[in-house]
Amino acid sequence: MALVELRNVSKSFRKGEETITPLRNVDLDIAEGEFVSLMGPSGTGKSTLLNVISGIDRPDEGSIVVGGVKVNRLSRSKLADWRAANLGYIFQTHNLIPVLTAYENVELPTLLLKLPAAERRKRVTLALEAVGLNDRAEHYPRQLSGGQEQRVGIARAIVAHPLVVVADEPTGSLDSDTSEQIQDLLQRLNKELNITMLMVTHDTDVAKIASRQLLLDHGHFVEATQTC
Numbered sequence: 001m002a003l004v005e006l007r008n009v010s011k012s013f014r015k016g017e018e019t020i021t022p023l024r025n026v027d028l029d030i031a032e033g034e035f036v037s038l039m040g041p042s043g044t045g046k047s048t049l050l051n052v053i054s055g056i057d058r059p060d061e062g063s064i065v066v067g068g069v070k071v072n073r074l075s076r077s078k079l080a081d082w083r084a085a086n087l088g089y090i091f092q093t094h095n096l097i098p099v100l101t102a103y104e105n106v107e108l109p110t111l112l113l114k115l116p117a118a119e120r121r122k123r124v125t126l127a128l129e130a131v132g133l134n135d136r137a138e139h140y141p142r143q144l145s146g147g148q149e150q151r152v153g154i155a156r157a158i159v160a161h162p163l164v165v166v167a168d169e170p171t172g173s174l175d176s177d178t179s180e181q182i183q184d185l186l187q188r189l190n191k192e193l194n195i196t197m198l199m200v201t202h203d204t205d206v207a208k209i210a211s212r213q214l215l216l217d218h219g220h221f222v223e224a225t226q227t228c
């Protein structure tokens with residue numbers, strides 16, 4: 001069984017009189033350790049797909065199973081706990097809390113998991129090490145470069161040892177050199193730490209770092225290319 005399994009997933013939104021259906025009977029399997037990129041024209045439902053997988057949005061139809069758990073059947077409170085333990089989210093603009101240090105930002109998900117202090121320290125240190133930022137642990141976001149801020153965002157996404165990490169345009173706000181560094185980092189985390197990833201991007205070069213590339217259009221995957 002795939003780690004992430006979507007079957008017949010549909011999701012609509014009402015906008016005034018209009019109904020928009022970004023996801024229409026979507027099926028998707030992602031194996032453990034896979035790195036999948038997702039492209040598609042603007043407004044075709046890429047973020048919606050990430051949101052239904054992570055339980056932020058509920059599908060109208062279909063089932064979403066992650067690590068054997070039917071995510072769309074979880075109650076709201078169970079969903080919050082499940083997400084904290086199993087799902088890492090990397091944003092385009094990192095969403096760090098400005099009054100917390102890099103260390104404290106990365107520590108936040110471990111507080112939700114109610115881990116003992118020693119285990120929290122260990123995980124935060126390892127996550128910062130994995131993104132090459134241990135020497136910036138006590139810096140505040142405003143004292144970091146854009147690329148370093150994104151690294152903190154990535155450390156925060158992996159610190160809970162989630163089953164899957166979803167990334168919505170993780171390089172979208174970065175200059176090309178910094179983007180390349182973040183691409184290398186994501187690829188390394190996938191290959192060396194076996195982190196399963198689903199990444200949305202508008203950039204065909206960024207999409208190529210994944211082991212499988214998907215294209216979403218009008219509610220369906222219309223193309224799937226195997227790369228490496």
Ligand SMILES: Nc1ncnc2c1ncn2[C@@H]1O[C@H](COP(=O)(O)OP(=O)(O)OP(=O)(O)O)[C@@H](O)[C@H]1O
Pocket residue numbers: 013014015020022040041042043044045046047048049
């Ligand atoms: N919470 C919501 N309420 C109403 N409409 C929504 C909501 N979320 C998404 N939509 C609509 O669903 C469609 C798909 O949006 P989505 O953000 O998933 O597209 P996208 O492919 O990620 O776009 P982009 O590439 O521009 O980020 C859009 O028309 C959007 O306006």
